[in-house]
Amino acid sequence: MRRKISLKPITLLLFIVTFVTYSQEEHGHADSGSDKKSEVKAYIQHHLKDSYDFNLFSWTTDSGEEKHFGFSLPVILWDGGLKVFSSSKFHHGETVAEVDGNYYKNYHGKIYKTDAEGTINYDAEHHATNEKPLDFSITKNVTMIMMVFAIMFFMFSRMAKSYKKNNGMPKGMGRFLEPIVLYVRDEIAKPNIGEKYYKRYMSYLLTVFFFVWIVNLFGLTPIGMNVTNNIAVTLCLALITYIITTFSGNKNYWKHIFWMPGVPVPMKIILAPIELLGTIIKPFALMIRLYANITAGHVVLMSIIGMVFLFQNWLGSGLSFMLAFVLAILELLVAALQAYIFTVLSALYFGMAVEEHDHH
Amino acid sequence: MEKLFEDFSLGLFVWQAVLFIALILLLRKFAWKPILDSVNDREEGIKNALDSAEKAKLEMENLQADNQKLIKEARAEREAMLKEAREIKNKMIEDAKDEAKETANKLIAQAQESIETEKKAAISELKSQVANLSIDIAEKVVREELSNKDKQVKLVESMLGEATLN
């Protein structure tokens, strides 16, 4: 319990740390307002993007030299053979990395195959046309996913062990986690899926709930990367929900999709494609909802934090700070709420797939 | 929509899929199953304990009801016995009273009877004595009369006037 309470002050502290890093960055060029505005914008865009190194903070020295503090991550490419090298070779996108006679350049957060000079060719719409190797790098987001993986495994396997040691009662962290696990079981799985089938989906629902929640919370800390604002991650989660729904669909479920009972035949023919489309739209909405909520939350929060530096007076900056503080607390709620919504809707779809009713 | 496709990173997707599915499988084996089983066991245990408590309570109530019934019966029995005893007592008193009355009546009747006979005897004796007396008187009167006729008559008349039979 104590752990949870202490989370908010920690988050607040970390936000203050962000302000400090911001102000450090601002010191370099106290130029015109529009310059600062575009700088804030660029920073937000950079923050939302994945990156090949774990950059904790960067600053520019008085001489205009960019300094970065953080650590490099391995880059793994498949380009006619496995290529593994450290992202430090890119020097934060400034230089071309040479591996086994091939040249790669990190251009706007994507790796392109180039010549020795790192020339990027553009098409008419200013999109890079260079060849892109298959990229399985351990990026910042992947590192975060691995961290959450480790944290969750550690937390819950320890909790499971504490039951055995303590005569069927949880101990320590389990005391706090057990009500949440029971909440997922009693308030999400049981009412939406039904008493009969809910057990098979518990593993997925619990994992997805805690994964999304913890990942969202990490996204609110400046050191962490918000993993769920990547469409690839939410697509993966939604796809698993879709696959589980499709494979657990019973006769009744498919009958309701292809041959809706209780309506006239022409309507059945019209409804079938709509219902079929609906099965795809549902997980698609699930994917977009999580992605958009987290992205929008971060953009708004960071914009308001950026306003603190744009105003440059006590009143405006103070108000922006207050607003950012309130919003940060709201985002803490959103982090849990989105995890909850994702889990509830997944459970709802599973419930639809296994529902048995012949009262039509 | 275009931006979404542009942002999509296959590498991240593959990593997420692999790690997430591994996480589901690992947690299912090492966490969710033991946790949910333990919770289930505990809930079952609590439910069983509650059930048995309920049962014990019911049994207790039954026992109490039995006790109550026994007490009631005993009380009713005692009541009945007391009532019977009272009735017997009353009856005995009544009987005794009746008997006494009867005996008294009998005695009284006897006494009256004997009184009557005594009285009769007394009267008859009195009569005979009166007769004797009368004879004596008559004798004397006769004796005297024998001397004096007038005087004799006068005496008888006066004597008869005096000696009234009660």
Added chain:
Amino acid sequence: MEIPAIVGAGLVVIGAGIGIGKIGGSAMEAIARQPEATGKIQTAMLIAAALIEGIGFAALFAVN
């Protein structure tokens, strides 16, 4: 004159906003009427709001 797609997205967002507002208002009324059913009403409210929100996002991303 051609109407830009973002205007349509804006209209969808307005619609979604009204929808979510109505859901929230009705949920409040329902809770006021039956405070003992607060949990169930909240769950239903969140699910309905999430479904409408999905439409809003779909519109936004369709034009983006």
